[in-house]
Amino acid sequence: MTDAPVTTKHIHGHPALQHHFENMEQQREAGTLGMWVFLVTEIMFFGGMFLAYTLYRGMHPAAFASASNHLDITLGAINTAVLILSSFTMAMAVWCTQVGKQQAQILCLVLTLILGLTFLGIKAVEYHDKYVDNLIPGKLIPGRPFNPAVAQEGEPFDKHKLHLVDGAEVRHVELFYWIYFAMTGMHALHMIIGAGLLSVLIYFSIKGRYDPEYHSPVEVTGLYWHFVDIVWIFLFPLLYLLGRHFEH
Amino acid sequence: MSEHIVPVRVYITIFLALLVGTTLTVMAAFHDFTFHIASVQIQLNTIIALAIATFKATLVVLYFMHVRYSSRLVWVIVASALFWLAILFALTFADYWTRGWLVIG
Numbered sequence: 066m067t068d069a070p071v072t073t074k075h076i077h078g079h080p081a082l083q084h085h086f087e088n089m090e091q092q093r094e095a096g097t098l099g100m101w102v103f104l105v106t107e108i109m110f111f112g113g114m115f116l117a118y119t120l121y122r123g124m125h126p127a128a129f130a131s132a133s134n135h136l137d138i139t140l141g142a143i144n145t146a147v148l149i150l151s152s153f154t155m156a157m158a159v160w161c162t163q164v165g166k167q168q169a170q171i172l173c174l175v176l177t178l179i180l181g182l183t184f185l186g187i188k189a190v191e192y193h194d195k196y197v198d199n200l201i202p203g204k205l206i207p208g209r210p211f212n213p214a215v216a217q218e219g220e221p222f223d224k225h226k227l228h229l230v231d232g233a234e235v236r237h238v239e240l241f242y243w244i245y246f247a248m249t250g251m252h253a254l255h256m257i258i259g260a261g262l263l264s265v266l267i268y269f270s271i272k273g274r275y276d277p278e279y280h281s282p283v284e285v286t287g288l289y290w291h292f293v294d295i296v297w298i299f300l301f302p303l304l305y306l307l308g309r310h311f312e313h
Numbered sequence: 314m315s316e317h318i319v320p321v322r323v324y325i326t327i328f329l330a331l332l333v334g335t336t337l338t339v340m341a342a343f344h345d346f347t348f349h350i351a352s353v354q355i356q357l358n359t360i361i362a363l364a365i366a367t368f369k370a371t372l373v374v375l376y377f378m379h380v381r382y383s384s385r386l387v388w389v390i391v392a393s394a395l396f397w398l399a400i401l402f403a404l405t406f407a408d409y410w411t412r413g414w415l416v417i418g
Contacts, residue, residue, distance in 0.1 A: 098386055138339070142335065146335060149335065152331075153325075155377075156377045160318070287377075295374070299366050301366075302363070302366050309342040310344060310345040310346070
């Protein structure tokens with residue numbers, strides 16, 4: 066009896082190919098599909114908050130418009146552009162990996178990370194502005210309960226004061242700020258997690274782990290990053306822009 | 314069947330379209346789109362803002378997230394998300410909108 070042939074399954078396979086997949090293509094498609102299933106649960110998660118926003122805005126339109134007008138539209142618009150640019154650099158990072166440009170891939174990932182951190186920095190400035198104006202809802206900040214200064218009729222515009230549209234009540238403005246901080250806070254948490262994922266990707270990119278054959282981690286992190294961008298694409302007009310036309 | 318590689322010019326086009334969309338939505342927000350047709354008042358600001366946001370999100374999903382070039386199975390997953398989101402909104406509003414319709418007692 067001669068020696069049986071050696072049956073090492075993935076002797077010719079890519080080193081990153083797991084034993085339960087037929088080939089790299091199948092492995093990559095399974096990874097992408099799994100990420101999409103996760104994103105569906107994320108859509109439902111944020112969907113619940115968008116639902117709460119829609120309901121309470123329908124009940125208190127004037128208060129929501131007044132509260133929204135207090136947000137800084139310039140910072141919000143800049144952050145939208147920053148996030149769109151970061152989505153572009155992320156898409157380019159995936160592209161660079163697909164065509165095997167390792168240096169450009171590292172550069173794109175680093176740019177994406179920097180843009181993500183820029184977004185968080187601007188968000189922190191905005192949160193601080195709300196803190197200064199006593200707009201953090203409830204008693205979340207010890208010693209600084211929700212207590213904004215309200216501009217009186219005929220008073221000149223003061224950006225630190227709440228300018229109420231007709232029919233708006235301060236307690237419903239507070240409701241808006243609960244929703245604002247819940248939604249932008251959860252969004253910012255997703256950005257922080259995304260920044261962590263990007264750091265891991267950058268580390269392994271420098272080690273040269275990803276190539277045109279194997280780049281699922283870059284691809285699925287990209288999907289996650291774009292999803293977080295999409296959430297902001299809806300948050301920006303709904304939170305920052307909803308009451309602007311009342312001012313004119 | 315190997316992976317579809319999207320040309321760079323497509324990514325650049327989508328990126329520019331997203332920036333244009335952002336500019337449009339900010340400009341539209343400062344304009345009052347309230348119309349009066351007979352005695353009915355129609356307020357279009359929110360609808361315009363949501364239409365632009367949905368358009369931008371669709372571009373991101375189709376091109377940046379490669380869904381346009383993905384398998385049917387990915388399409389089904391994405392569609393199922395939208396379907397269940399629609400259930401969440403439709404059933405909740407079916408409740409809230411109709412609460413005032415029936416006065417008992």
